[in-house]
Amino acid sequence: MDAILPVLLxxxxxxxxxxxxxxxxxxxxxxxxGAVKAMPYESGMDPLHDxxxxxDVRFHLVAITFLVFxxxxxxxxxxxxxxxxxxxxDAAVAGGIVxxxxxxxxxxxxxxxxxxxxxxxxxRKGVFRWR
Amino acid sequence: xxxxxxxxxxxxxxAKIGLLVGGLMTAAAYLVLLERWIAAWVQDRxxxxxxxxPLTKIRLFGLxxxxxxxxxxxxxxxxxxxxxxKVLYTAAPLVILAASLAIFAAIPFGSVLPPLNxxxxxxxxxxxxxxxxxxxxxxxxxLSSIAVxxxxxxxxxxxxxxxxxxxxxxxxxxxxxxxxLGLGLLxxxxxxxxxxxxxxxxxxxxSGIWYVFAQPLGFLVFMVASFAEAARLPFDLPxxxxxxxxxxxxxxxxxxxxLFLVAEFLHMITAAFLIVILFLGGWHLWGxxxxxxxxxxxxxxxxxxxxxxxxxxxxxxxxxxRWSWPRxxxxxxxxxxxKVMLPLGIANLVVVAxxxxxxxxxLASLGAGWAQGAALAAPWAVFFIGWIGAGLLTPSGTxxxxxxxxxxxxxxxxxxxNTSRDWEKAVR
Numbered sequence: 001m002d003a004i005l006p007v008l009l010x011x012x013x014x015x016x017x018x019x020x021x022x023x024x025x026x027x028x029x030x031x032x033x034g035a036v037k038a039m040p041y042e043s044g045m046d047p048l049h050d051x052x053x054x055x056d057v058r059f060h061l062v063a064i065t066f067l068v069f070x071x072x073x074x075x076x077x078x079x080x081x082x083x084x085x086x087x088x089x090d091a092a093v094a095g096g097i098v099x100x101x102x103x104x105x106x107x108x109x110x111x112x113x114x115x116x117x118x119x120x121x122x123x124r125k126g127v128f129r130w131r
Numbered sequence: 132x133x134x135x136x137x138x139x140x141x142x143x144x145x146a147k148i149g150l151l152v153g154g155l156m157t158a159a160a161y162l163v164l165l166e167r168w169i170a171a172w173v174q175d176r177x178x179x180x181x182x183x184x185p186l187t188k189i190r191l192f193g194l195x196x197x198x199x200x201x202x203x204x205x206x207x208x209x210x211x212x213x214x215x216x217k218v219l220y221t222a223a224p225l226v227i228l229a230a231s232l233a234i235f236a237a238i239p240f241g242s243v244l245p246p247l248n249x250x251x252x253x254x255x256x257x258x259x260x261x262x263x264x265x266x267x268x269x270x271x272x273x274l275s276s277i278a279v280x281x282x283x284x285x286x287x288x289x290x291x292x293x294x295x296x297x298x299x300x301x302x303x304x305x306x307x308x309x310x311x312l313g314l315g316l317l318x319x320x321x322x323x324x325x326x327x328x329x330x331x332x333x334x335x336x337x338s339g340i341w342y343v344f345a346q347p348l349g350f351l352v353f354m355v356a357s358f359a360e361a362a363r364l365p366f367d368l369p370x371x372x373x374x375x376x377x378x379x380x381x382x383x384x385x386x387x388x389x390l391f392l393v394a395e396f397l398h399m400i401t402a403a404f405l406i407v408i409l410f411l412g413g414w415h416l417w418g419x420x421x422x423x424x425x426x427x428x429x430x431x432x433x434x435x436x437x438x439x440x441x442x443x444x445x446x447x448x449x450x451x452x453r454w455s456w457p458r459x460x461x462x463x464x465x466x467x468x469x470k471v472m473l474p475l476g477i478a479n480l481v482v483v484a485x486x487x488x489x490x491x492x493x494l495a496s497l498g499a500g501w502a503q504g505a506a507l508a509a510p511w512a513v514f515f516i517g518w519i520g521a522g523l524l525t526p527s528g529t530x531x532x533x534x535x536x537x538x539x540x541x542x543x544x545x546x547x548x549n550t551s552r553d554w555e556k557a558v559r
Contacts, residue, residue, distance in 0.1 A: 004264070006263075011236070013152060015225070018228040025209045029207055059302075066307065070310060080320040085324035105488045115477070
């Protein structure tokens with residue numbers, strides 16, 4: 001709790017600052033509306049049709065690929081932190097939890113090479129081809 | 132007896148939060164002025180130099196400009212167009228500003244204070260709002276991802292085509308560059324053995340070798356990715372003025388537009404902080420700041436000064452790049468993220484992991500000096516090989532010919548004529 005309390009305070013104050021700014025401006029600013037002012041801005045043209053139509057599937061592909069690689073990166077963080085910190089891999093080896101440092105390193109490298117295989121497959125399949 | 136007064140730790144945290152929020156909002160306002168000055172200097176014209184103290188003739192080189200701008204925007208109408216999704220439209224700027232401010236809970240802005248000897252407050256007091264937070268870097272990344280939501284919500288809720296396109300581009304760009312950003316970071320975390328940003332600075336100060344020297348490729352990947360994450364030129368496609376008017380904030384005006392713009396500058400400040408803390412040694416400067424945890428008042432001030440000077444230098448670099456580079460095309464942007472930065476990031480991670488893993492063996496067989504040399508030479512070799520390789524393998528970066536493709540709907544719409552087929556053949 002001691003560790004997280006300042007963080008919560010900061011989030012609360014940051015939210016209060018943003019809400020406060022908008023509230024103050026809403027209270028003291030003028031209010032004038034009009035039919036043209038309320039239209040979507042399209043460089044002076046009348047809007048043609050609805051905005052929310054189908055859009056390019058490539059954005060979807062980027063999102064999916066991102067999800068895969070980002071989660072794979074997240075799996076690497078614990079290893080990266082533990083690799084050289086005193087309470088990490090060395091302590092685990094000394095305590096007999098892991099056979100040797102080399103095993104951990106080899107495991108991480110095998111995992112990374114699997115990521116690379118997936119990456120090469122995606123590239124070959126044209127996921128990254130943006131035209 | 133318990134008192135109603137908050138504990139000294141909470142009070143210290145509140146003081147630091149107040150300092151940070153005030154400082155950051157002011158910094159964002161004055162960085163706008165600095166950016167306009169630099170733009171004027173690059174383009175050989177006079178920038179904003181007239182606004183000084185009101186009702187007098189004192190101009191102060193235009194230092195009154197940010198205050199005047201801020202006041203003007205607060206006094207303007209807070210307008211909500213009719214066609215928008217009201218709840219999301221209001222929430223988007225609040226989310227983005229709150230998230231980009233709260234990032235700084237885990238970012239240190241100096242080293243430590245000398246012992247204060249206040250009962251209830253553990254000494255030394257660090258220049259960091261949440262010193263107990265073990266996952267500092269992850270907090271920074273989580274909140275910068277939440278800022279993506281602000282952009283996406285704003286673009287979607289505006290229900291305008293420019294905003295929609297800006298929001299789409301922006302989310303794709305921020306997602307694509309988050310992976311190289313994470314890869315560049317992993318190397319640093321691996322070498323420092325901690326996710327706390329202050330521990331990472333201390334590790335660099337102790338060894339005296341900043342990670343920019345030990346992991347040049349990681350620095351390159353991280354810096355390019357953080358330019359993209361901050362949506363600064365040459366990666367400012369989300370709000371490319373010539374194509375999209377204002378991108379995701381086209382429909383915003385008044386104070387909510389200000390929140391978006393301030394958040395954007397905060398992203399740049401965050402990026403500069405991260406580059407300096409992770410790769411440029413943080414508060415450490417050889418022969419000036421020392422490297423231990425015991426400081427005098429002068430030393431603490433000096434370390435804050437060194438950190439701020441480095442951050443300002445990186446920000447000025449950001450601004451000079453903005454006024455010297457043209458914008459990328461979207462396919463170039465995506466190619467750079469997936470086909471160049473991601474492989475380079477993985478190469479950096481592998482070489483850093485290998486060097487760190489076999490450092491004891493190197494020390495045992497070569498002796499301290501040679502081992503250190505070998506540990507530095509390997510990443511630099513990979514840096515140059517990667518740089519040259521990426522340059523040789525991506526000729527498409529300069530290929531500006533249009534690439535014609537056949538979309539399934541082309542025939543339906545009568546677009547697939549003989550001429551376009553011929554053109555396609557000729558282009559291939």
